[in-house]
Amino acid sequence: MRAAAADRTQTPSLTYLLCAVAWFVPGAGHLWLGRRQKGIVFLVALTLMFAFGLWLEGRLFPFDLTQPLVALSAFADLGVGGPYFVARLMGVGRGDVVAITYEYGNTFIIAAGLLNMLVVLDVFDIAKGRK
Amino acid sequence: MVIFSLFVSIVFAALTRDDPREQIVFGARLLGGFIGAGILIGWLLYPLPL
Numbered sequence: 001m002r003a004a005a006a007d008r009t010q011t012p013s014l015t016y017l018l019c020a021v022a023w024f025v026p027g028a029g030h031l032w033l034g035r036r037q038k039g040i041v042f043l044v045a046l047t048l049m050f051a052f053g054l055w056l057e058g059r060l061f062p063f064d065l066t067q068p069l070v071a072l073s074a075f076a077d078l079g080v081g082g083p084y085f086v087a088r089l090m091g092v093g094r095g096d097v098v099a100i101t102y103e104y105g106n107t108f109i110i111a112a113g114l115l116n117m118l119v120v121l122d123v124f125d126i127a128k129g130r131k
Numbered sequence: 132m133v134i135f136s137l138f139v140s141i142v143f144a145a146l147t148r149d150d151p152r153e154q155i156v157f158g159a160r161l162l163g164g165f166i167g168a169g170i171l172i173g174w175l176l177y178p179l180p181l
Contacts, residue, residue: 111135119146
Protein backbone atom coordinates (compact mmCIF):
# COMPACT_ATOMS: atom_id res chain seq x y z
CA MET A 1 0.00 0.00 0.00
CA ARG A 2 2.77 2.41 0.86
CA ALA A 3 5.10 3.41 -1.91
CA ALA A 4 8.83 3.80 -1.50
CA ALA A 5 8.52 7.62 -1.59
CA ALA A 6 6.65 7.56 1.72
CA ASP A 7 9.18 5.34 3.45
CA ARG A 8 12.21 7.54 3.07
CA THR A 9 12.90 10.96 4.57
CA GLN A 10 12.44 13.87 2.17
CA THR A 11 14.77 16.86 1.88
CA PRO A 12 13.64 19.97 3.82
CA SER A 13 12.75 21.95 0.69
CA LEU A 14 10.76 19.04 -0.72
CA THR A 15 9.05 18.62 2.66
CA TYR A 16 7.80 22.21 2.58
CA LEU A 17 6.78 21.88 -1.06
CA LEU A 18 4.84 18.74 -0.14
CA CYS A 19 3.13 20.61 2.71
CA ALA A 20 2.21 23.48 0.36
CA VAL A 21 0.78 21.06 -2.20
CA ALA A 22 -1.06 19.14 0.56
CA TRP A 23 -2.57 22.41 1.77
CA PHE A 24 -3.59 23.65 -1.69
CA VAL A 25 -5.16 20.39 -2.85
CA PRO A 26 -6.52 18.32 0.07
CA GLY A 27 -5.01 14.83 -0.09
CA ALA A 28 -2.43 15.69 -2.77
CA GLY A 29 0.47 15.36 -0.31
CA HIS A 30 -0.50 11.79 0.53
CA LEU A 31 -1.00 11.00 -3.14
CA TRP A 32 2.48 12.36 -3.91
CA LEU A 33 3.96 10.21 -1.14
CA GLY A 34 2.30 7.13 -2.58
CA ARG A 35 -0.44 6.80 0.04
CA ARG A 36 -3.14 6.65 -2.56
CA GLN A 37 -6.01 5.40 -0.42
CA LYS A 38 -5.57 8.11 2.22
CA GLY A 39 -5.05 10.79 -0.43
CA ILE A 40 -8.27 9.93 -2.22
CA VAL A 41 -10.20 9.80 1.08
CA PHE A 42 -8.96 13.27 2.07
CA LEU A 43 -9.53 14.72 -1.38
CA VAL A 44 -13.12 13.50 -1.56
CA ALA A 45 -14.12 13.97 2.09
CA LEU A 46 -12.64 17.44 2.66
CA THR A 47 -13.73 18.85 -0.68
CA LEU A 48 -17.24 17.50 -0.19
CA MET A 49 -17.36 18.84 3.36
CA PHE A 50 -16.34 22.30 2.17
CA ALA A 51 -18.85 22.21 -0.71
CA PHE A 52 -21.56 21.02 1.67
CA GLY A 53 -20.83 23.99 3.93
CA LEU A 54 -21.23 26.39 1.02
CA TRP A 55 -24.45 24.68 -0.04
CA LEU A 56 -25.77 25.17 3.51
CA GLU A 57 -25.33 28.96 3.05
CA GLY A 58 -22.13 29.11 5.08
CA ARG A 59 -19.88 32.14 4.86
CA LEU A 60 -16.24 32.53 3.89
CA PHE A 61 -15.25 34.97 6.61
CA PRO A 62 -13.16 38.07 5.80
CA PHE A 63 -9.81 38.74 7.47
CA ASP A 64 -11.15 41.39 9.81
CA LEU A 65 -8.57 41.77 12.58
CA THR A 66 -10.83 44.13 14.55
CA GLN A 67 -13.04 41.08 15.21
CA PRO A 68 -10.72 38.33 16.47
CA LEU A 69 -13.26 35.50 16.15
CA VAL A 70 -14.05 36.47 12.55
CA ALA A 71 -10.32 36.59 11.76
CA LEU A 72 -9.81 33.15 13.33
CA SER A 73 -12.73 31.77 11.30
CA ALA A 74 -11.21 33.27 8.15
CA PHE A 75 -7.89 31.60 8.96
CA ALA A 76 -9.69 28.26 9.47
CA ASP A 77 -11.60 28.71 6.19
CA LEU A 78 -8.32 29.31 4.36
CA GLY A 79 -7.00 26.00 5.71
CA VAL A 80 -8.83 24.07 3.02
CA GLY A 81 -6.57 25.60 0.35
CA GLY A 82 -7.54 25.51 -3.32
CA PRO A 83 -11.28 25.01 -2.87
CA TYR A 84 -11.33 28.26 -0.82
CA PHE A 85 -9.91 30.25 -3.75
CA VAL A 86 -12.20 28.51 -6.23
CA ALA A 87 -15.20 29.43 -4.09
CA ARG A 88 -13.97 33.03 -3.81
CA LEU A 89 -13.50 33.26 -7.58
CA MET A 90 -16.97 31.83 -8.15
CA GLY A 91 -18.42 34.42 -5.80
CA VAL A 92 -20.00 31.86 -3.48
CA GLY A 93 -19.68 31.76 0.30
CA ARG A 94 -21.24 35.14 0.98
CA GLY A 95 -23.36 33.47 3.66
CA ASP A 96 -27.01 34.09 4.28
CA VAL A 97 -27.22 34.98 7.95
CA VAL A 98 -31.02 34.54 8.05
CA ALA A 99 -30.85 31.05 6.54
CA ILE A 100 -31.67 28.35 9.07
CA THR A 101 -28.60 26.39 7.97
CA TYR A 102 -26.15 29.33 8.17
CA GLU A 103 -24.34 28.20 11.34
CA TYR A 104 -24.26 24.59 10.15
CA GLY A 105 -22.67 25.73 6.90
CA ASN A 106 -20.05 27.74 8.79
CA THR A 107 -19.27 24.72 10.94
CA PHE A 108 -18.73 22.51 7.88
CA ILE A 109 -16.48 25.07 6.17
CA ILE A 110 -14.39 25.82 9.26
CA ALA A 111 -14.03 22.13 10.19
CA ALA A 112 -12.96 21.24 6.62
CA GLY A 113 -10.19 23.87 6.83
CA LEU A 114 -9.01 22.73 10.25
CA LEU A 115 -9.03 19.07 9.24
CA ASN A 116 -6.97 19.91 6.15
CA MET A 117 -4.42 21.58 8.45
CA LEU A 118 -4.16 18.27 10.35
CA VAL A 119 -3.70 16.48 7.03
CA VAL A 120 -0.84 18.87 6.18
CA LEU A 121 0.80 18.10 9.53
CA ASP A 122 0.44 14.38 8.78
CA VAL A 123 2.19 14.91 5.43
CA PHE A 124 4.97 16.78 7.25
CA ASP A 125 5.44 13.86 9.68
CA ILE A 126 5.49 11.32 6.86
CA ALA A 127 7.99 13.37 4.86
CA LYS A 128 10.22 13.68 7.94
CA GLY A 129 10.12 9.89 8.35
CA ARG A 130 8.26 10.01 11.67
CA LYS A 131 5.32 7.92 10.43
CA MET B 132 -25.00 16.43 12.84
CA VAL B 133 -24.82 12.87 11.51
CA ILE B 134 -23.40 14.04 8.17
CA PHE B 135 -20.86 16.25 9.93
CA SER B 136 -19.89 13.37 12.24
CA LEU B 137 -19.53 11.08 9.23
CA PHE B 138 -17.09 13.40 7.48
CA VAL B 139 -15.03 14.00 10.63
CA SER B 140 -14.95 10.27 11.45
CA ILE B 141 -13.77 9.38 7.94
CA VAL B 142 -10.95 11.93 8.04
CA PHE B 143 -9.82 11.05 11.58
CA ALA B 144 -9.92 7.32 10.84
CA ALA B 145 -7.82 7.79 7.70
CA LEU B 146 -5.40 10.05 9.57
CA THR B 147 -4.80 7.89 12.61
CA ARG B 148 -4.93 4.33 11.22
CA ASP B 149 -2.98 2.77 8.36
CA ASP B 150 -4.73 -0.55 7.89
CA PRO B 151 -8.05 -0.22 5.97
CA ARG B 152 -9.82 -2.66 8.30
CA GLU B 153 -8.66 -0.73 11.36
CA GLN B 154 -9.78 2.49 9.69
CA ILE B 155 -13.30 1.13 9.20
CA VAL B 156 -13.55 -0.15 12.79
CA PHE B 157 -12.14 3.04 14.31
CA GLY B 158 -14.24 5.25 12.02
CA ALA B 159 -17.43 3.36 12.95
CA ARG B 160 -16.64 3.62 16.67
CA LEU B 161 -15.90 7.31 16.32
CA LEU B 162 -19.13 7.91 14.40
CA GLY B 163 -21.12 6.02 17.04
CA GLY B 164 -19.40 8.02 19.77
CA PHE B 165 -20.15 11.34 18.11
CA ILE B 166 -23.81 10.50 17.55
CA GLY B 167 -24.23 8.98 21.02
CA ALA B 168 -22.59 12.00 22.67
CA GLY B 169 -24.78 14.34 20.60
CA ILE B 170 -27.96 12.59 21.69
CA LEU B 171 -26.81 12.41 25.33
CA ILE B 172 -25.85 16.09 25.49
CA GLY B 173 -29.11 16.99 23.72
CA TRP B 174 -31.12 15.23 26.43
CA LEU B 175 -29.01 16.75 29.21
CA LEU B 176 -29.69 20.23 27.82
CA TYR B 177 -33.41 19.52 27.26
CA PRO B 178 -34.59 20.64 30.75
CA LEU B 179 -32.69 23.91 30.53
CA PRO B 180 -34.76 26.96 29.51
CA LEU B 181 -33.81 28.62 26.22
